[in-house]
Amino acid sequence: MPARASIVWFRQDLRLQDNPAFQAAVGRGGPVVPIYVLDDAGEGRWPMGGASRWWLHHSLESLDLSLRRLGSRLLLARGDSGEILRHLVRRTGAGAIYWNRRHEPSATARDATIEAEFASAGVEARSFNGELLHAPHLVANRQGRPYQVFTPYWRHCLTLPVEPPVRFRAFRLPGPPTWPKSLDLPELRLLPGTRWDSGFGALWKPGEAGAAGRLRRFAAGAIGTYAARRNFPALDGTSMLSPFLHFGEISPRQVWAAAKAQKVDPSVFLGEIGWREFAHHLLHYFPDTPEVPLRPEFARFPWAEDRKGSLLRAWQKGRTGYPFVDAGMRQLWQTGWMHNRVRMVVASFLVKHLRLPWQLGAAWFWDTLVDADLANNTLGWQWSTGCGADAAPYFRIFAPVLQGLKFDPDGDYVRRWVPELARLPQRYIHSPWEAPGPVLAAAGVALGGNYPRPIVDHAAARAAALKAFRQLRR
DNA sequence: TGAAATGTTGGGGCG
DNA sequence: ACGCCCCAACATTTC
Numbered sequence: 030m031p032a033r034a035s036i037v038w039f040r041q042d043l044r045l046q047d048n049p050a051f052q053a054a055v056g057r058g059g060p061v062v063p064i065y066v067l068d069d070a071g072e073g074r075w076p077m078g079g080a081s082r083w084w085l086h087h088s089l090e091s092l093d094l095s096l097r098r099l100g101s102r103l104l105l106a107r108g109d110s111g112e113i114l115r116h117l118v119r120r121t122g123a124g125a126i127y128w129n130r131r132h133e134p135s136a137t138a139r140d141a142t143i144e145a146e147f148a149s150a151g152v153e154a155r156s157f158n159g160e161l162l163h164a165p166h167l168v169a170n171r172q173g174r175p176y177q178v179f180t181p182y183w184r185h186c187l188t189l190p191v192e193p194p195v196r197f198r199a200f201r202l203p204g205p206p207t208w209p210k211s212l213d214l215p216e217l218r219l220l221p222g223t224r225w226d227s228g229f230g231a232l233w234k235p236g237e238a239g240a241a242g243r244l245r246r247f248a249a250g251a252i253g254t255y256a257a258r259r260n261f262p263a264l265d266g267t268s269m270l271s272p273f274l275h276f277g278e279i280s281p282r283q284v285w286a287a288a289k290a291q292k293v294d295p296s297v298f299l300g301e302i303g304w305r306e307f308a309h310h311l312l313h314y315f316p317d318t319p320e321v322p323l324r325p326e327f328a329r330f331p332w333a334e335d336r337k338g339s340l341l342r343a344w345q346k347g348r349t350g351y352p353f354v355d356a357g358m359r360q361l362w363q364t365g366w367m368h369n370r371v372r373m374v375v376a377s378f379l380v381k382h383l384r385l386p387w388q389l390g391a392a393w394f395w396d397t398l399v400d401a402d403l404a405n406n407t408l409g410w411q412w413s414t415g416c417g418a419d420a421a422p423y424f425r426i427f428a429p430v431l432q433g434l435k436f437d438p439d440g441d442y443v444r445r446w447v448p449e450l451a452r453l454p455q456r457y458i459h460s461p462w463e464a465p466g467p468v469l470a471a472a473g474v475a476l477g478g479n480y481p482r483p484i485v486d487h488a489a490a491r492a493a494a495l496k497a498f499r500q501l502r503r
Numbered sequence: 504t505g506a507a508a509t510g511t512t513g514g515g516g517c518g
Numbered sequence: 519a520c521g522c523c524c525c526a527a528c529a530t531t532t533c
Contacts, residue, residue, distance in 0.1 A: 091517095260504085401517065424533045425505050432505090491506080495533060510530070517522085 032059030033124030033207050036117060037111075039065045039103070040136075042129040042159050042277035043088045044237040047194035049157035049406060050127035050293040055197070060205045062121050063096055064104040065089055066113050071405050073135030075188035075403055077317065078396035080365040081164055081275075084235050085224045087220035088276050091236025093214070097320040099202035111143045118152055120209045129159035129277070132309045134316035155315040156448065162191050162281050162306055165313035175314035182310065183303040194282045228363040233272070240273035248287045256297040262357075262368035268298070269366065271400035274305065281305070301369075308408035311418050319407045320388065322416035330416075331497045333384035340383045343484050344375070344392055347447070350483035352459055353433035354378050356446035363446070365399035368437055376413035377427040384497060387414040415498075423498035426491050430472045433459035449479045 035054040042048055043065075054061045069076040077085065093103040106113045114126060126147060130140065140156060158164045163186055169175060176182035196468035220226070233239070247268040251258065258266030275281045281302055288295035315323055322328065343349050347358035357371035367375070372394075379390045391410040395401045411417025415425070437443060440458030440503055444451040450461060452472040457464035461474055462482055469476065476482050 370504085377505090421504080422533090426533090427504095428506060488507095491533095499533085506520105506533090508530100508532070510528100512526100512528080514526090516524085518520100 034055055034060040034062050034121045035125040035127060036123045037061060037063045037091065038126060038128035039063060040128060041131055041275065043092045044278050045197050047238065047280045047283050048129065049159045050129045052195055052197060053127045053157065054157065057125060060203045061101065061102065062104065062117065062123060062205055064106060064117060066110045067107045068110040070496065071110050071135065071139050075395065076385045078401050079221055080397050081401050082219040082220065083229060084272055084276060084399045086214065087235035090214055091238065095237060099199060101202040101204050103206065105214060105217060106207060106212060107217060110139065111146065112364050114143065117209060121205050124153060126154050128156050130156045132160065132165055132313055147188065159280055160277060161309055162285060163189055165310040168310055175310060178450060179304065179307050179419045181305050183300065186303065186306060191285050192282055194280060194286055229365055229385060232364050235278065237278045240279035244279055244287055247462060250292055252288060252291055252295055252298055253293040260370045260436050262371050263437055267368065274398050275402045288337065305405060308404035311408060312404040318411060319403055323411055323418055324416045326501055327416035330483060330501055332386050335385055340484065341385055341389055344379050348481050349378065350481040351378065351429040352443040352450055352461065353437060354429050356443045361397050361447045363462060365397065372409065373413060374427045374432045376410060378429055380414045381426045381494040382485050384494060387411065397501060424495060426494055428458045428487060430487065450474060
């Protein structure tokens, strides 16, 4: 008797290589029915943002193409995951449904319900870990408590074995006798109405092939100089794998194996993979941290008034008057991505110089980053604010001019993303307000005209932030 | 993966 | 030769 069909429920694992759920379905030998379900209500308070939807659109297109090369295809649906999957099981007579776990609070709760339902209905429902090197609930310190400091967490993880990636090779993937109904990709309406995404396509190739290409290039090149060059945003010194990892177009095990295969010491780079693991570990144990500070005293932090939202808007648009900050915010808007050094600087600026709530920054990043990831975004913002795990101490306030001088010494990053300052001499590129009038005029810069004056004074803002943080300590 | 203030040291100009 | 001052360079402390 031929095996009954198995359903593969694709989520944030949009790949065929090293995909445990997909591999389990293939291994069963019967027809395989791949499906992706867009379930906004199932995401709780965090339905995917605009940039992520752009990415998802192209990634689904790419996965469908890969499956079609094997004589299969990707079914698309929109709505309640449980309902759609129940219907699909009935329609295909499937005997099994497999998926790779996600670790966000809303997803784990929903998946547990779905798994239990199918089990009691006699359908084999199994979930796998394809998203992380180490399942978050299996890592704890000697007291059985979650780690709250990165270094001991990662030191512990480095003693654990990492599974080698599983290679998938096939010419044909058996499908069902007739394919159930599917939405067409445009019907998911993932692309924006107004085309703010014009700059995305030139930089990004979403999908498994794009991910593999980027990893190959990074492993053959920049990984060797990662430690020395990663902090300079004008250089191509980082892997830029974050969106591919978020959507699971490549697995952390594949990244791990590729990094370990190089002659150079990859430990600084792998430490960044470690931060991703740590973020998921924390979100697992502290599921309300996307909204609530881990340190409770921060509930009474004296945030500044921004009645008309003009400070927030200036930050979002990259018009704060601090070139390094503005360059970062414009890179984000135009490409859906920002260099990590600059993320730390702009986050510190929003929270400490403007004293606006970190949740506003997290929401903006969520909507504009192609790599928006609930665990990473939450960790990053709470870390920057100083209200989270292993957090920056309250007195650690990045000075936007100094950060620019240190990490963009030639001003190339600013010139690229803030073109109205491009003709300023290097000496003034990070502090145009210090330039003499004739120098500004010669460079075509009109402060308060085509480029703003600083919206806050650095020294005064720093003093006010320190005062607010001192108040919190009592 | 912080910045600024304060302290220390030593070379050099100068009376 | 000596003391004094200035200041750069670096170290330490503080927020």
